[in-house]
Amino acid sequence: MGEQDLIAVTAPSAPQGPPVLPIQVTKAFLPPFAEYSAWLGKAYGTAVLTNNGPIHRDLEEALRHRFDVPYLRLMSNGTLAIQLAIRALGVKGKVITTPYSYVATTSAILWEGCDPVFVDVDRDTCCIDPALIEAAITPDTTAILATHVYGIPCDVEAIDTIARKHGLKVIYDAAHAFDVTWKGRSILQWGDASTLSFHATKLFHTVEGGAVVLHEHGSDDRLRLLRSFGHIGDEHYALGMNAKMSEVHAAMGMAILPHMPYILERRRAIVEAYDRSTHGMVARPRIPEGTGYNHAYYPVFLNDEQERELVLKEMAARGINCRRYFYPSLDTLPYVSGMSCPVSRSLSNRVLCLPLYPDLTDEQVLRIADALLSILQAYRGAGC
Numbered sequence: 001m002g003e004q005d006l007i008a009v010t011a012p013s014a015p016q017g018p019p020v021l022p023i024q025v026t027k028a029f030l031p032p033f034a035e036y037s038a039w040l041g042k043a044y045g046t047a048v049l050t051n052n053g054p055i056h057r058d059l060e061e062a063l064r065h066r067f068d069v070p071y072l073r074l075m076s077n078g079t080l081a082i083q084l085a086i087r088a089l090g091v092k093g094k095v096i097t098t099p100y101s102y103v104a105t106t107s108a109i110l111w112e113g114c115d116p117v118f119v120d121v122d123r124d125t126c127c128i129d130p131a132l133i134e135a136a137i138t139p140d141t142t143a144i145l146a147t148h149v150y151g152i153p154c155d156v157e158a159i160d161t162i163a164r165k166h167g168l169k170v171i172y173d174a175a176h177a178f179d180v181t182w183k184g185r186s187i188l189q190w191g192d193a194s195t196l197s198f199h200a201t202k203l204f205h206t207v208e209g210g211a212v213v214l215h216e217h218g219s220d221d222r223l224r225l226l227r228s229f230g231h232i233g234d235e236h237y238a239l240g241m242n243a244k245m246s247e248v249h250a251a252m253g254m255a256i257l258p259h260m261p262y263i264l265e266r267r268r269a270i271v272e273a274y275d276r277s278t279h280g281m282v283a284r285p286r287i288p289e290g291t292g293y294n295h296a297y298y299p300v301f302l303n304d305e306q307e308r309e310l311v312l313k314e315m316a317a318r319g320i321n322c323r324r325y326f327y328p329s330l331d332t333l334p335y336v337s338g339m340s341c342p343v344s345r346s347l348s349n350r351v352l353c354l355p356l357y358p359d360l361t362d363e364q365v366l367r368i369a370d371a372l373l374s375i376l377q378a379y380r381g382a383g384c
């Protein structure tokens with residue numbers, strides 16, 4: 001028995017090397033630990049941990065300048081950002097909204113005691129279809145809450161015209177729209193308010209967190225009051241909430257900001273590699289001309305729900321976890337009723353988001369694209 005044989009005999013029981021972890025749809029960006037800890041060191045030095053501390057103020061100012069907006073307030077998360085924006089603007093009654101978004105867009109409306117009225121989306125941009133908004137307006141309608149889904153800008157000009165004509169407030173759920181521009185300016189400059197989410201899975205994050213952008217002094221004053229229990233000192237002015245961001249969370253944001261050019265560039269490169277290797281096989285949303293895009297997600301649309309479910313399952317079998325962003329269509333939630341948005345339902349039934357985060361290697365990107373193509377070729381080639 002030679003040495004080769006011994007190895008061959010013992011190999012099957014020996015470990016096969018490190019286990020290959022599945023590729024997730026997203027992975028939080030983490031700055032070098034030393035950089036995060038330098039920011040944390042400031043909080044340790046002052047023992048100011050929350051309540052509008054110095055790091056919080058630094059981050060608010062940095063973001064306000066970045067987006068060139070008059071008022072930007074940090075929040076504990078992106079869901080409370082929507083809720084408090086609704087409240088700060090005095091929105092009540094019926095709110096026209098998109099069925100094609102994350103569930104928090106709808107739940108925020110309901111938690112604020114308002115009624116969501118779903119208006120279907122444009123099949124190319126996946127954003128609310130302005131041509132359908134006016135027919136849904138009634139005397140009880142007070143606002144439009146639309147999502148720049150995947151960071152794709154809504155038709156802000158058309159929405160603005162409708163809102164002015166009918167005296168409606170406009171709130172944009174801009175949870176996906178960090179650093180997106182429209183005609184050269186931040187998309188956050190549109191509407192009466194825009195809300196951001198800085199959850200760990202988002203393009204820019206503070207672990208948990210969010211922000212509200214406002215354009216008018218009075219609503220900003222109300223928002224700050226609402227964010228912090230509704231009182232200043234011992235004077236109580238309004239029913240408030242605790243929606244503050246801590247110094248520990250703001251520190252993560254400050255540590256990530258210098259890495260934004262790398263994050264955006266790496267995402268762009270991955271998206272281009274996906275585009276090159278999958279073109280023609282899957283439908284993709286249209287990014288309107290005039291958009292400075294952030295490549296927040298890589299959604300693809302399959303031919304039908306059956307094909308989508310098969311691709312989801314087969315990709316997972318290859319260690320690639322895609323996600324059905326966004327599913328289900330929000331007009332099908334069990335706690336809303338009476339509306340049906342066929343375009344949104346069709347998109348929800350056919351969509352799959354491919355993994356997209358800066359740490360993905362070029363080799364992984366090609367593996368993901370190859371897996372998608374071979375699954376589709378096998379399935380479609382079989383005449384299904």
Ligand SMILES: *Cc1c(COP(=O)(O)O)cnc(C)c1O
Nearest residue numbers: 077078079102104175197198199
């Ligand atoms: C993530 C997200 C939210 C909620 O943000 P959280 O910070 O997780 O509360 C709201 N709307 C959309 C569209 C989102 O993707």
